[in-house]
Amino acid sequence: MNVQKTHDFDYWNQAVSAVCGRFVTQRAHSEFIGDISHRDLGGLSVADIHVNARSICREHANQDRGEDQFYFLVMQREGVMAINHDQQQFVLQPGDIALLDSAKTFEMCPQGLVHQLSVHLCRRTLDRVLPARAKRFGKVQHGNLSGRVLASMLTQIAAPQDEYKHDAQDGAAVQNALISLLQPCLQDQTDTPRGRPLRRMAEQLIQESLPHAPSPTELAARLNISVRQLYRQFEIDGDSICRYVQRQRLEYSARDLLDDSLRITTIAYKWGFTDSAHFSRAFKRQYGVSPRDYRVQTQQS
Incomplete structure (x- = not known):
């Protein structure tokens, strides 16, 4: 000791x-x-x-x-x-x-x-x-x-x-x-204002469904609101449902990249990306580095 x-x-x-x-x-x-x-x-x-x-x-x-x-x-x-x-x-x-x-x-x-x-x-x-x-x-x-x-x-x-x-x-x-x-x-961390329960519920449904996120029509039906109301919940923050889903897929992908036993292509398909090139471009826009470089950097830190 x-x-x-x-x-x-x-x-x-x-x-x-x-x-x-x-x-x-x-x-x-x-x-x-x-x-x-x-x-x-x-x-x-x-x-x-x-x-x-x-x-x-x-x-x-x-x-x-x-x-x-x-x-x-x-x-x-x-x-x-x-x-x-x-x-x-x-x-x-x-x-x-x-x-x-x-x-x-x-x-x-x-x-x-x-x-x-x-x-x-x-x-x-x-x-x-x-x-x-x-x-x-x-x-x-x-x-x-x-x-x-x-x-x-x-x-x-x-x-x-x-x-x-x-x-x-x-x-x-x-x-x-x-x-x-x-x-x-640990409670889920969201930066959504407390007065926005509909957006929080929409986010939760999306997260529970990934990698196969529901369509806006399906999501609105499950929340018992119109599609336009659903879009509005994200537009208030300058966001969109599509961008939110993409960020979530990339976030989960980044967690999986910590496991070097998983192939990058496997991670891409797991979280709903159609091919590894599409995944790499989207990941680099979000994190500033390619998935491969991100994995290397996290292993060295």
């Missing part, structure tokens, strides 16, 4: 950088307290943190150092922590769980001394399992059965592990279990 502990501010910054990547910490007005211990559970990285800083800001991830390869699955054990991201804020009370994206910038603001557990989940593994539209930043619901089991697992992970030996098989199994339990606890 690798343990790093300190109340010294400079050493705290070095320890956090070594364990979690680049963060910028602002001292609290009171005497600074900052302890961090790091454990490797069969390849699964776990950090146990005590700190009373005024704020801890995540800077842009350094890809060369691999700082964007993880999601932080955190459990608030003691104290209260506010998290600011993308002009929004949520608050973690004791027992709350959140998923934070290491590739994004965010600010954590402890309200006094806090105690937090952070488990580093592999980005490629999580992205391969979670649905493309599942949110990847924010509080995790833990009132359902999956959430309660997830909380129980994190509590067990937080317990001392000195008497156990962990191999890579243990670490992979625990990580896969955590990610599987996350799925029912």
